[in-house]
Amino acid sequence: MTTPLLDIRGLTKAYPGVVANDDVSFAIAPGEVHALLGENGAGKSTMVKMIYGLVKPDSGTMALNGAPYTPSEPRAARNSGVAMVFQHFSLFEALTVAENIALGMENPPKPRDLSERISSVSKAYGLPLDPESLVGDLSAGERQRVEIIRCLLQDPKLLIMDEPTSVLTPQEVEILFHTLRKLSAEGTAILYISHKLEEIRTLCDEATILRLGKVVGECTPREVSAAQMAEMMVGKSLAVPARAATEPGAVLLSVNNLTLPAASPFGTSLKEVFLEVRAGEVLGIGGVAGNGQDELLAVISGERRAPAGSITFKDVDISTDNPNSRRNAGLLSAPEERLGHAAAPDMSLTENAVLTGQARKKLAKNGFISWTRARAFADDIIEKFDVRTPGNATAARALSGGNLQKFVIGREILQDPEVLIVNQPTWGVDASAAADIRQALLDLAEGGTGVIVISQDLDELLEISDRFCALNEGRLSDPRPARDLSMEEIGLMLGGAHGMEEAHI
Amino acid sequence: MIDPITLIVALVTISTPVLLAALGELVVEKSGVLNLGVEGMMIMGAVCGFIVANQTGSPTLAFIAGMAGGAAMAAIFAVLTQFLMSNQVATGLALTLFGLGLAALLGVGYEGQPIPDVAKPLPEALRTIPIIGPIALGHDLVTYIAIAAIFAVWYVLKHTRTGLIIRAVGENHDAAHALGYKVIRIRCMAILFGGAMAGLGGAFLSLIYVENWVQGMTAGAGWIALALVVFAAWKPGRVLFGAWLFGGIAALQLRLQTTEINVPVALLDASPYLVTIFVLVLMSSDRAKAALNAPAALGKTFHASG
Numbered sequence: 001m002t003t004p005l006l007d008i009r010g011l012t013k014a015y016p017g018v019v020a021n022d023d024v025s026f027a028i029a030p031g032e033v034h035a036l037l038g039e040n041g042a043g044k045s046t047m048v049k050m051i052y053g054l055v056k057p058d059s060g061t062m063a064l065n066g067a068p069y070t071p072s073e074p075r076a077a078r079n080s081g082v083a084m085v086f087q088h089f090s091l092f093e094a095l096t097v098a099e100n101i102a103l104g105m106e107n108p109p110k111p112r113d114l115s116e117r118i119s120s121v122s123k124a125y126g127l128p129l130d131p132e133s134l135v136g137d138l139s140a141g142e143r144q145r146v147e148i149i150r151c152l153l154q155d156p157k158l159l160i161m162d163e164p165t166s167v168l169t170p171q172e173v174e175i176l177f178h179t180l181r182k183l184s185a186e187g188t189a190i191l192y193i194s195h196k197l198e199e200i201r202t203l204c205d206e207a208t209i210l211r212l213g214k215v216v217g218e219c220t221p222r223e224v225s226a227a228q229m230a231e232m233m234v235g236k237s238l239a240v241p242a243r244a245a246t247e248p249g250a251v252l253l254s255v256n257n258l259t260l261p262a263a264s265p266f267g268t269s270l271k272e273v274f275l276e277v278r279a280g281e282v283l284g285i286g287g288v289a290g291n292g293q294d295e296l297l298a299v300i301s302g303e304r305r306a307p308a309g310s311i312t313f314k315d316v317d318i319s320t321d322n323p324n325s326r327r328n329a330g331l332l333s334a335p336e337e338r339l340g341h342a343a344a345p346d347m348s349l350t351e352n353a354v355l356t357g358q359a360r361k362k363l364a365k366n367g368f369i370s371w372t373r374a375r376a377f378a379d380d381i382i383e384k385f386d387v388r389t390p391g392n393a394t395a396a397r398a399l400s401g402g403n404l405q406k407f408v409i410g411r412e413i414l415q416d417p418e419v420l421i422v423n424q425p426t427w428g429v430d431a432s433a434a435a436d437i438r439q440a441l442l443d444l445a446e447g448g449t450g451v452i453v454i455s456q457d458l459d460e461l462l463e464i465s466d467r468f469c470a471l472n473e474g475r476l477s478d479p480r481p482a483r484d485l486s487m488e489e490i491g492l493m494l495g496g497a498h499g500m501e502e503a504h505i
Numbered sequence: 506m507i508d509p510i511t512l513i514v515a516l517v518t519i520s521t522p523v524l525l526a527a528l529g530e531l532v533v534e535k536s537g538v539l540n541l542g543v544e545g546m547m548i549m550g551a552v553c554g555f556i557v558a559n560q561t562g563s564p565t566l567a568f569i570a571g572m573a574g575g576a577a578m579a580a581i582f583a584v585l586t587q588f589l590m591s592n593q594v595a596t597g598l599a600l601t602l603f604g605l606g607l608a609a610l611l612g613v614g615y616e617g618q619p620i621p622d623v624a625k626p627l628p629e630a631l632r633t634i635p636i637i638g639p640i641a642l643g644h645d646l647v648t649y650i651a652i653a654a655i656f657a658v659w660y661v662l663k664h665t666r667t668g669l670i671i672r673a674v675g676e677n678h679d680a681a682h683a684l685g686y687k688v689i690r691i692r693c694m695a696i697l698f699g700g701a702m703a704g705l706g707g708a709f710l711s712l713i714y715v716e717n718w719v720q721g722m723t724a725g726a727g728w729i730a731l732a733l734v735v736f737a738a739w740k741p742g743r744v745l746f747g748a749w750l751f752g753g754i755a756a757l758q759l760r761l762q763t764t765e766i767n768v769p770v771a772l773l774d775a776s777p778y779l780v781t782i783f784v785l786v787l788m789s790s791d792r793a794k795a796a797l798n799a800p801a802a803l804g805k806t807f808h809a810s811g
Contacts, residue, residue, distance in 0.1 A: 053685070054683065073685050074683070074684060074685030075685045078685075086680075086683060090680040090683045090684060091677075091680060092672075092673050092676040092677050092680060092681075093676070093677070093801065094672075094676050094798070094801060095669075095672065095673065095676060099669055099673075102666070102669060103669060103670070103673050103681075103684055103686075104684050108666070
C-alpha cells in the first residue's frame, strides 16, 4: 500500500465539559474523496479545524506524505498544500471577488495578474466568475465558487470541504461534483464533510463516521445503503414522519401581489408574491438561502409592514398590523435565527416564553406578568417537546441549537396557531430531534392549522409538504402538489444552476 | 468686510486638527473598532505637546510628544477593549472623560507659558506671492502632512495588501480569523495609529492654532471628527470636504461676530457644528449606499473561539 497523503492517528481534543474528538484515526490516499460523516456536534468541525491549523489537538499525531504535520496556523496548513472551503464565515461581502481571493493567498500576484489567473482557473474548471463583482451581490452558488477558486489557485494537495452543498440547488450540486471528480482525477485528495447520505454515496470513495467525537465506523459508501449509514451515524433507526391524509379547508392567509424593496444593501426585494394557505395544509417553500426567505417571513410575521391590501388573514387586511396584533389574531411565526431573533439569548426560557406567548396564553394581566402561569407554560413546552435543559430559569443561550430550536417551535405550536410560518425549522438540529419537529408540524396541520414551512432542505419539504413552491430572487413560483415532484423539476423551480456551466475538459 | 484670502487661510488652519483626528479614526473604524475617545486622545496630545515645547523648546519633540500622548491613551483603550473584551462604546466615553481630566491635571501652571515659534516649511519668498502664497504655500508642515495623509490613507486602504487586510478585519472578523489573520494585533495597530493622529491634531491645536494651553481647549473637535467619519461614509476625500466645511464655517462665524450683525453669538458659535452635521447628513442620506461602505463588524467584540 502506498503512503497515505494524510494519516491521522489518535487525535483527541477536549473542550471544557465536552470531548469533541476522542482518539480519532483515519487516512486519506492521494486523489481519494473521503467523507467525514456525522451529526451536528459529532466533532466533524473540530476535526477539520485541527487539520487546517485553527485548533491544536490535545494529543495524537498527523502525518502529511509520511512527514509529521503540525500546523500552528492556517498559513502553515496552506503552505503544506492543505486548503479549505468553509461552510460559513469566510467571505467578505463588501469586498470584490478578487480581493476576497487575494486575502486567502500567501503571496498574491498584482491585482491585474490575479484577475487573469482567476479568469483562467474559473474557465478551466467551468466556474465562471467576474473578479470585479462584489461578493455581497453573488448567489450562494457563486460565493462557493469564489471559495473553491481561492483554494485552487494554491494548487492544494488536500481540499477540505465543509458541508458544501447545504446552500446549493440540485443542479449546482451536480456541477460541483463534476469539478470535484475532475480534481480528484488530477490527484487532489478531498475531505468531504457532510451529513447528506445520498451525496456521499454518489461522490465519495471512503467514509469515516463520527458519533459523539468517536469513530463509530468506516465504510465504502457505494457498497452500503443510505439507511445503513444513517444508523451508524445516529446510533438508532429513525421513524419517518407520518400523517393522515386530510382535505384542506378554507383559505386562511393570502398574500396578493406583494412587492417590497430590500431593507438592507445585500437583502432581497420581494417581487409580485402571491401565496395562499388553507386550513390543514402544509405549504413548503424551497429556495437557496438569500433568495427572500427572511424577507418573506418578516413581512408575514409583521416585522416589516406591507402595502395595504397585500396580506389578508381570515378575510381581514392585516398588511399594516404589528406583530402582536397578528399574534392575537392567530398568525404565529418562528424565524430562522434562533439566538437573537426567535429567542433573546440572555433571557431565561420562561421570559422567552412570555415574549411571544403572553397574549394568547394570557400570561399578563393589566401589564403585570403572571410568573406562575408563565413558568407553567415554559414547563409545558419543555415537557411536550423534550427540551433538554436544567429548568425553565436557564438562559436561552445555554441551550444547544437543537434544544433551543425545539423550544422556539414548541412555544409557537402550543399557542394553537391558526397559521404558523417557520423558517428552517430543523437547521442544525440532529436527525432524531428534526424528525420530532417535523412530526409536530404535521400534527399541527392535521388539527386544522395552515402551516408554511420555509426550508433549504428539499428532502424535508418533500416529506411534509402538501404543496410546494420555490423562492428565487424574491419571486415565488406557483405552488405544485409536492407528491408528483421530482428533484430535477424542483431544481428548475429553484432557478436551475444560476448560469453555472459544467466543466468542459 | 471679510477678506476671502485670510478666511481661506484660517479655514485650512482650523480644520487641520479635526482632519488629522478624523483620518486616524477612519482607519480605526475601518478595522472594525469604534473608539469614542477621540476627544480625550486629542486633548492629551495638546497638553503633552505643549509641555514638551515649553520644557525643551523643540517643536519637533513637541509634536512627537503629542502623538505619543494620544497613542498612550489609545493603548489603554486597546488593552481594555481588545484583550479584556470591554464594551467599546463605554470604554471610549470613559477615555474621553479620563483624558479631559488628566490633561487638566498635567496642564496646571502651564497656561500662558511661553513656547517656541514653529517655523514654516516653505521659504519667505514663496509665501509672499500674491493670493497663492498665503492660500497654498504659507501653511505649517503639519497641515501639509495632514493633507498628504488623506491621499496616503486612501491609497493604502484602497490599493495595498495592508489596507485590504484592515478592511477585511473590519468587515468580518470571523472570516479573517479563519483565514489566519491576527485580528487583535491588526486592530491594536489601527487603534494606536488613530491615537497618534488624534494626538498630533491636539498638538497642532495648542502649538500652532491657539499657541497656548487652555483647559478643555479641544471644545468638541474630537466629537466632530467622529461625526465626520460616519457622515463621510468612511471615505477619506469626503472627510477632507467635511473638515474644510467645518473649518470654513468656524472661520466665517468668528469674523461675523466682529461685524456685529444681528445674530445671537451663541448661535454663531454653534453654527460650525450644526452646518457640518446637517450637510453631511444630506450627503449620506442614501442609506443603502452609505451602509455599503460601513465596516460591517464596527464596534463588535471579537473573541477567537475554537
